[in-house]
Amino acid sequence: MKPAPRPLVVLHPDRLLRDRLQRVARRRFHLTTVDDWDDLREVVAEAPPAAVIVVDPYHGQEDSDEPSPQLKSVLKSYPSATVVAALETPPERYRDLWTMGDWGIAEILQVDEDVSSEAIRKRLLSARSQQLRQLLTHDYGVPLTGRARALLDAAVDTVMAGGHPRDLARELDFSPSTLLRWCQRSQLPNPRRLLLWMRVLFASALLDDPGHSVYTVGVACGYSGDQALRRAIRSVVPYTPSELREKGAFETVSRAFFDEVAGLRDDHAEKR
């Protein structure tokens, strides 16, 4: 496993912001700058899966002071991409902020406030985990405890950063043995398997987007290629990536994951 940098596509005239994003990107993101909405679509269509897009929502809106309908269209066209709007946020813009949230942007970068690398990094990292977290909230009739849900959220973050069980333990400020105990007590698979599931779930969410090849999905998820991804998928469900696509990849894999969690459920356990 190696952390795969995710594409970071930037459509924003603010040079200072672009420089800041460049500094933050380093090994986490592969940054590409574009000049207009058409370029943005072209680059995102050809980019590896799970791109993070940072846009000026008012780009090209010379005659209007509302967010561009192009933004709404991008959100609709690339459901597996994470879109972050970067703008100044004076109080008068309350309608725009709410509207963009309603359209489905993942985060807002306040260019007048989020100027430090730490602030920008935080916004980008929290945005990129949202989609998988949300997909995992679907009710499969397996109620998770608060502790289990917190572990799951942390596991999503770890997988998004290309991390391993030790990174998950570090994120939670645990020792590896405490993490193992917590997984048992929360009736979840052990940390290694939990991360494997999260990675395959991430891959299956990307496989549901027909624009991505199995190879690019594998690489985006930190595998060396399609063969490694196939092996990983096979270790949790008895399907090939193509079969998963036909069945609805995320739906199939998440059902299998929650079936495994249901199998670990023990209502007689004293510690939850």
Added chain:
Amino acid sequence: MPSVKEQEANEDEIRRWRIPPPLLRDADSPGPEGLSILEEIRSEVGVILWKSLRSVLLWAEFEPDERKGLFDSDAPQRRRQEIERSIPAAKADLKGDLTALIPAVERPDEADGDALAAACGRIATWAESSGTPLTALEFLQAASLCAPRNARLALEIGYAVRELGQPARAESWFQRALGLARQVKDWEPYVLAYLAHGRMMMERGAYPAARQSYIKAVRRAGRQNMRNMEVEVLHDLFLLESRAGNTGRALSSAREALDVLTPDDDRVPEMARDMGIFWFQTGQFQHGFSVLREAARRVQGDERGRTLGALARAAGQVGDRDAFDWARKELDRWWDGPGAPEAWADVARGATALDLKQVAKEAAARAESGAQARDGDAGELAADLLLDTIKTELKALEAVEAQAQLLDTEQQRPHDELVQRVLSTLGDRSGG
């Protein structure tokens, strides 16, 4: 000044317990951090609240030595101007509280977490009183992150999230509250967090986990001489053991609760009511009836409907027409509140046992219309379905009663003694 040894012991204690990270957001509602504020407050005031919240959350995410340079140097001045311009003069308190958050942006490495937490707490109170619960929750969470050792705040958030119907998120805050409470030895939130956790586990049917939480709560409440809380937990423990079918343990919890309760405690009638229901459900109808009859005269408020319903059912089962009629009339006269449909369903059960077909039909119709009005769907309380179910229930009760009659004198004695004790405690209350 604590000694080195004490300090080490303290640090050791802090290291020993790992605190689960709380769930700050409902994963099912993704989007920009804090945007729920703008869902509730779509105005310039909303944006300033939103920006202030995000600044504080960002501040709290970093260690003190990492905070320098976190914000733009012009940000504090800009925020001051925005507050001045956009918050109406009539909201002077809110203005003051938002201004009190500026140090997080102005001097992030020196800002005092407790002061920021206090301002966030006041904004949460303002938001709550303004009918914007999501905004209140956002600021409560921010307060808790600014004062990360405060168990009471974490507990308060757990309650607030539970109210919003997000059990997993609420549970994560209860876990955090009890972890923090244990670290700082603040035993009241510790007991309350275990109590809340126990209730969630009980609702989920995870009885062993619920029992474990209740036992921890009751032990600590006993050790710290928190009598009120001890009674509350013992009452819950009694309900848990009743549901789990552990008669011996249920009786023992009830006895312990009565040991702690004084006759004039407001909770005596409700405790008695639940014990009456327990005896009824275990086939000891006469015991159940005699306790419910006394309890029904004393339970007031929201619980009165449920109690009257239980009495009507028990009276029907033991064939006491006068008591049944009294309970039904009381319910008709006084009650139109929470639990009314279920209470009328119990009246239908009592009427069926007394073979009062028309009364049963009318009561079932009231149960159905009440449930329909409350939930938009009568569900199990649809009159026809309910009347059918009651017939099956009556047969099941006969079997339970037959089982109860097999108890020998030795097995029966603890029940008889406890019934006498409950009745005498009820009788000892001021005003009877």
